[in-house]
Amino acid sequence: MAKKEKHNVIVGQSGGPTAAINSSLAGVYCTAIKRGYKKVYGMVHGIQGLLDKRVVDLSEHIEDELDVELLKRTPSAYLGSCRFKMPEINEGKEVYEKLFQILEELEIDVFIYIGGNDSMDTIKKCSDYAIITGSQIKFVGCPKTIDNDLALTDHTPGFGSAAKYIATSVKEIIRDCWCLEIKGGQVVIIEVMGRNAGWLTGATALAKGEDCEGPDLIYLPELPFDVDGFVAKCEKLLKEKSSVVVAVSEGIKTADGKYVSELGSASEYVDAFGHKQLSGTATYLANLIASKLGCKTRAVEFSTLQRAASHCTSRVDLKESYQCGQAAVKAADEGDSGKMVCIIRTSDDPYASTTAINDVHKIANEEKVVPREWINKDGDYVTDTFLEYVRPLIQGELDPIMVNGLPRHLQKGIQL
Amino acid sequence: MAKKEKHNVIVGQSGGPTAAINSSLAGVYCTAIKRGYKKVYGMVHGIQGLLDKRVVDLSEHIEDELDVELLKRTPSAYLGSCRFKMPEINEGKEVYEKLFQILEELEIDVFIYIGGNDSMDTIKKCSDYAIITGSQIKFVGCPKTIDNDLALTDHTPGFGSAAKYIATSVKEIIRDCWCLEIKGGQVVIIEVMGRNAGWLTGATALAKGEDCEGPDLIYLPELPFDVDGFVAKCEKLLKEKSSVVVAVSEGIKTADGKYVSELGSASEYVDAFGHKQLSGTATYLANLIASKLGCKTRAVEFSTLQRAASHCTSRVDLKESYQCGQAAVKAADEGDSGKMVCIIRTSDDPYASTTAINDVHKIANEEKVVPREWINKDGDYVTDTFLEYVRPLIQGELDPIMVNGLPRHLQKGIQL
Numbered sequence: 001m002a003k004k005e006k007h008n009v010i011v012g013q014s015g016g017p018t019a020a021i022n023s024s025l026a027g028v029y030c031t032a033i034k035r036g037y038k039k040v041y042g043m044v045h046g047i048q049g050l051l052d053k054r055v056v057d058l059s060e061h062i063e064d065e066l067d068v069e070l071l072k073r074t075p076s077a078y079l080g081s082c083r084f085k086m087p088e089i090n091e092g093k094e095v096y097e098k099l100f101q102i103l104e105e106l107e108i109d110v111f112i113y114i115g116g117n118d119s120m121d122t123i124k125k126c127s128d129y130a131i132i133t134g135s136q137i138k139f140v141g142c143p144k145t146i147d148n149d150l151a152l153t154d155h156t157p158g159f160g161s162a163a164k165y166i167a168t169s170v171k172e173i174i175r176d177c178w179c180l181e182i183k184g185g186q187v188v189i190i191e192v193m194g195r196n197a198g199w200l201t202g203a204t205a206l207a208k209g210e211d212c213e214g215p216d217l218i219y220l221p222e223l224p225f226d227v228d229g230f231v232a233k234c235e236k237l238l239k240e241k242s243s244v245v246v247a248v249s250e251g252i253k254t255a256d257g258k259y260v261s262e263l264g265s266a267s268e269y270v271d272a273f274g275h276k277q278l279s280g281t282a283t284y285l286a287n288l289i290a291s292k293l294g295c296k297t298r299a300v301e302f303s304t305l306q307r308a309a310s311h312c313t314s315r316v317d318l319k320e321s322y323q324c325g326q327a328a329v330k331a332a333d334e335g336d337s338g339k340m341v342c343i344i345r346t347s348d349d350p351y352a353s354t355t356a357i358n359d360v361h362k363i364a365n366e367e368k369v370v371p372r373e374w375i376n377k378d379g380d381y382v383t384d385t386f387l388e389y390v391r392p393l394i395q396g397e398l399d400p401i402m403v404n405g406l407p408r409h410l411q412k413g414i415q416l
Numbered sequence: 417m418a419k420k421e422k423h424n425v426i427v428g429q430s431g432g433p434t435a436a437i438n439s440s441l442a443g444v445y446c447t448a449i450k451r452g453y454k455k456v457y458g459m460v461h462g463i464q465g466l467l468d469k470r471v472v473d474l475s476e477h478i479e480d481e482l483d484v485e486l487l488k489r490t491p492s493a494y495l496g497s498c499r500f501k502m503p504e505i506n507e508g509k510e511v512y513e514k515l516f517q518i519l520e521e522l523e524i525d526v527f528i529y530i531g532g533n534d535s536m537d538t539i540k541k542c543s544d545y546a547i548i549t550g551s552q553i554k555f556v557g558c559p560k561t562i563d564n565d566l567a568l569t570d571h572t573p574g575f576g577s578a579a580k581y582i583a584t585s586v587k588e589i590i591r592d593c594w595c596l597e598i599k600g601g602q603v604v605i606i607e608v609m610g611r612n613a614g615w616l617t618g619a620t621a622l623a624k625g626e627d628c629e630g631p632d633l634i635y636l637p638e639l640p641f642d643v644d645g646f647v648a649k650c651e652k653l654l655k656e657k658s659s660v661v662v663a664v665s666e667g668i669k670t671a672d673g674k675y676v677s678e679l680g681s682a683s684e685y686v687d688a689f690g691h692k693q694l695s696g697t698a699t700y701l702a703n704l705i706a707s708k709l710g711c712k713t714r715a716v717e718f719s720t721l722q723r724a725a726s727h728c729t730s731r732v733d734l735k736e737s738y739q740c741g742q743a744a745v746k747a748a749d750e751g752d753s754g755k756m757v758c759i760i761r762t763s764d765d766p767y768a769s770t771t772a773i774n775d776v777h778k779i780a781n782e783e784k785v786v787p788r789e790w791i792n793k794d795g796d797y798v799t800d801t802f803l804e805y806v807r808p809l810i811q812g813e814l815d816p817i818m819v820n821g822l823p824r825h826l827q828k829g830i831q832l
Contacts, residue, residue: 017595045597076591083596167822172724175492178829179433180499181461211825300719308588311728314821394821405730405810406583409627413594 006036007107009329011058012043012050013077013144014084014115014122018158019165019310020321021144022410023072024114025079027325028142029058030068032110035333041106044414046082047113047122051095053102056414067410072318073400074409075310085118086125089132096129103137110138110332114325116145116156120340120364127338127360138332141340141360142324146307148199151366152358153342157324158307159199160317160393165309166192166302167206167394170247173300174212177243185238186296187289188245190215191282193306195251197369198222200306202382203390204247216244221251222369223379225260230285231292233380238295250281260284311407315396320353327355351392422452423523425745427474428459428466429493429560430500430531430538434574435581435726436737437560438826439488440530441495443741444558445474446484448526451749457522460830462498463529463538467511469518472830483826488734489816490825491726501534502541505548512545519553526554526748530741532561532572536756536780543754543776554748557756557776558740562723564615567782568774569758573740574723575615576733576809581725582608582718583622583810586663589716590628593659601654602712603705604661606631607698609722611667613785614638616722618798619806620663632660637667638785639795641676646701647708649796654711666697676700727823731812736769743771767808 009032013021025042032040042061044054056079062068071078087095103111111126113119120141127139143150146162170190177188192201198220208214216237219225225248237244252260261281282299290297320343327341339357346352374386400407425448429437441458448456458477460470472495478484487494503511519527527542529535536557543555559566562578586606593604608617614636624630632653635641641664653660668676677697698715706713736759743757755773762768790802816823 013595017592045595048597074591075588077595080597081595164821168727169721169725171822171825172491172726173720175490175825175829176433176720176724179429179461179493179497181464181496206822209820209822211828213828298719300721301717303714303716304589304592305585305716305721308592309585310588311584391821396821397818399815402813404625405580405807405812406587406622406625409587409591412627412629413591 006038007109008039008041009037009110009112010041010043010050010055010103010106010108011112011114012046013079013081014046014113014119015081015145016307017076017081018144018146018307019075019161019313020158020317021114022074022078023318023321024142024144024157024325026068026071027322028112028114028329029062031326031329035329037109041108042079042414045080046084047086047099048082048084049080050102051099055106061411061414070401070408070410072322073310073398073407075308078410079414083118086122089125089129099126100129100133100135108137110140110329112140112142112328112332114142114144116143116147116150117365117367120150120360123340124338124360124364130337138335138337140328140332140336142328143340143342146200147194147197149197149367149369151363151368154345154353155343155393157317157321160314161309161312162200162306163203163206163390164314164394165312166200166203166306168312169302170204170207170215171212174207174215174245177245181242182296184295185242185244186298187234187238187286187293188243188298188300189282189285190245190247191250191280191299191301192247193302194221194249196221196367198249199370201247201249202370202386205382205387206390206394215247217246217380218382219246219248219252219380220370220375221249221253222372223375224255225252227254227260227288231289234289235293238293248281248285252281311400313398314394315398316351316393318398323355327357331357348388351395422454423525424455424457425453425526425528426457426459426466426471426519426522426524427528427530428462429495429497430462430529430535431497431561432723433492433497434560434562434723435491435577435729436574436733437530438490438494439734439737440558440560440573440741442484442487443738444528444530444745445478447742447745451745453525457524458495458830461496462500463502463515464498464500465496466518467515471522477827477830486817486824486826488738489726489814489823491724494826495830499534502538505541505545515542516545516549516551524553526556526745528556528558528744528748530558530560532559532563532566533781533783536566536776539756540754540776540780546753554751554753556744556748556752558744559756559758562616563610563613565613565783565785567779567784570761570769571759571809573733573737576730577725577728578616578722579619579622579806580730580810581728582616582619582722584728585718586620586623586631587628590623590631590661593661597658598712600711601658601660602714603650603654603702603709604659604714604716605698605701606661606663607666607696607715607717608663609718610637610665612637612783614665615786617663617665618786618802621798621803622806622810631663633662633796634798635662635664635668635796636786636791637665637669638788639791640671641668643670643676643704647705650705651709654709664697664701668697727816729814730810731814732767732809734814739771743773747773764804767811
């Protein structure tokens with residue numbers, strides 16, 4: 001039988017970026033070339049850009065091995081990202097028709113989408129549409145999210161690097177807090193991303209060790225947040241030590257389901273310019289503690305720093321991210337569609353992992369949260385089992401390529 | 417003539433910490449031992465702790481060369497810091513009597529204080545008091561501040577590392593902003609420390625290069641901030657590009673002298689709990705832009721991260737910080753008192769520096785700000801001359817010593 005002629009691969013990045021998402025892109029690119037595909041197209045700003053025919057030929061942007069290494073170390077989505085939910089097939093047929101027409105024009109055999117829950121929903125719908133219409137294009141998802149909330153995979157690419165950056169910064173913040181003794185004490189509230197899943201917030205506990213006490217309290221969004229209980233705990237801690245450091249998820253809610261971040265703006269304050277003032281979870285709690293306990297407080301938000309800090313990445317994470325990109329192309333090349341690459345932990349000590357392929361229908365729109373038994377009884381810290389799960393994922397570094405004192409990234413990003 | 421017997425050295429750290437202040441401490445410790453002093457005491461929480469006789473024998477904490485290397489890489493003030501202003505000599509004689517009695521008891525020959533403006537005021541007053549009372553104790557200051565606002569020194573230890581961390585993070589934030597195209601565009605406001613001096617805010621321009629456009633606008637506290645002009649510039653930029661990144665100093669003021677950070681809280685908003693809501697400069701401006709231009713905005717505050725990020729330091733900075741500690745002990749050992757170590761730039765290309773000693777009376781309570789000619793005509797960016805001044809200070813790295821995936825620091829800090 002004649003070997004089937006291979007045409008082109010297209011790859012896109014979707015959702016909130018991570019420090020590892022470009023390692024997956026590098027894995028996709030290198031594997032597609034190695035497996036004999038003619039061209040590797042990149043969607044500029046994901047499927048939203050693709051629908052506007054905004055695509056690039058990646059070989060024009062990645063010229064040599066050094067470029068591949070720079071790409072791995074480049075923060076954010078190199079191709080640009082989007083937040084675009086594909087319509088249900090029966091409600092938006094014209095979108096699918098347009099999309100598949102563009103893919104046919106580009107002679108696409110393989111469609112790889114690197115992203116989180118919403119992106120896997122895109123893979124699911126597109127692969128379903130391909131089956132319905134008899135298209136031979138293979139759709140495979142490559143996982144990505146700092147939130148670590150995807151089902152079936154042991155963990156997600158991007159999580160380990162974000163956890164490493166956060167634990168590193170928390171150690172530094174704890175030292176900083178301790179050094180200035182403040183009369184009446186001080187409470188520092190650190191806000192971490194993860195609206196429904198507390199994986200990253202829990203990772204602040206990695207700071208604890210021989211050289212650091214770690215945070216005093218950690219609140220995940222998996223459990224209801226007791227505002228009064230929190231104030232009482234801070235009051236007690238301030239009697240024992242002069243600086244108290246608390247980590248909270250941006251998504252903690254009170255027992256009646258209200259986001260803590262919404263409590264502060266509930267009264268719809270409008271300032272002199274007519275702007276509604278919104279405050280984050282940490283800012284709200286810092287103001288609350290200052291008012292209730294009369295001590296100095298400070299709110300620290302990691303903001304986008306935690307998902308973009310490519311200067312402080314985990315080698316394990318970047319390696320696995322690359323491997324997920326490789327595995328996605330391999331699966332599609334071997335005929336899989338409607339699948340997502342998962343990471344399987346094959347050994348705890350020493351840590352080892354491999355990749356596997358799972359049906360994307362079992363993954364899309366599911367959220368994996370921290371199990372109750374990995375949070376302590378009081379609901380204000382994670383357990384040792386949690387830490388044993390996370391610690392292997394922050395090991396090793398992929399040092400930046402430094403030029404003139406700063407980490408060098410691949411070009412200025414895609415410019416169309 | 418018999419060589420004078422040497423007794424002990426005492427060293428303290430004061431004011432806001434930096435990622436380099438412990439390198440100066442290491443320089444002081446190693447040089448004092450090398451020059452034959454018997455003991456090196458550390459003030460726990462600066463002169464405030466010293467007045468309570470809270471001191472440690474540093475040789476009990478720094479056991480070997482590895483400990484010295486860890487100390488250099490430890491963020492925040494290892495000994496603890498304080499914000500304590502010594503009274504005028506004629507108004508607080510009893511404080512000086514107590515202090516000098518403690519120093520006599522500890523058999524101190526040399527008193528080194530690592531700090532900024534207020535700390536140099538302490539050196540000035542103590543050395544004056546020593547002259548008045550005939551004490552032979554030598555008082556020498558070692559500069560430190562991320563703000564780079566000390567007079568007579570080319571720059572201050574701690575500034576280069578903070579500048580490097582900030583420029584690194586700004587590059588990452590700019591990529592992150594670009595990747596998600598948002599309808600109507602988005603404006604990200606980054607707030608940087610430096611209430612009266614814009615050195616660090618200006619350093620965000622280091623991000624600009626082959627692989628990054630750099631911030632779009634930069635506002636230093638040296639010039640009055642025109643709120644309406646700023647909004648108009650953002651509006652114009654949003655027509656040209658989908659993501660606009662602005663760096664502002666925390667201390668920018670309007671022409672009538674009001675801090676921008678105070679505009680938002682001017683109406684004394686009190687929330688449901690009775691807490692006054694305060695917002696930072698970036699938060700205020702982000703809310704303002706959202707309201708005036710209807711686009712998405714985000715405020716990013718580097719907060720204490722920028723002064724504590726020992727995982728991302730400049731080798732030039734840490735080397736000079738160590739040398740300043742060395743030079744301080746050498747000066748005192750050779751009989752100087754009432755002096756501060758300064759860094760002198762001896763060559764621009766290649767960059768080279770040395771240390772010198774200046775009269776602390778010329779330094780204390782002076783603030784060095786960014787010269788007008790180093791800010792562009794429109795007052796919204798720094799010039800190339802500014803960048804030529806800063807760039808040598810961020811060169812090279814002193815990589816963290818990684819243990820189990822995280823940077824290791826020296827013990828948990830001083831525990832008394």
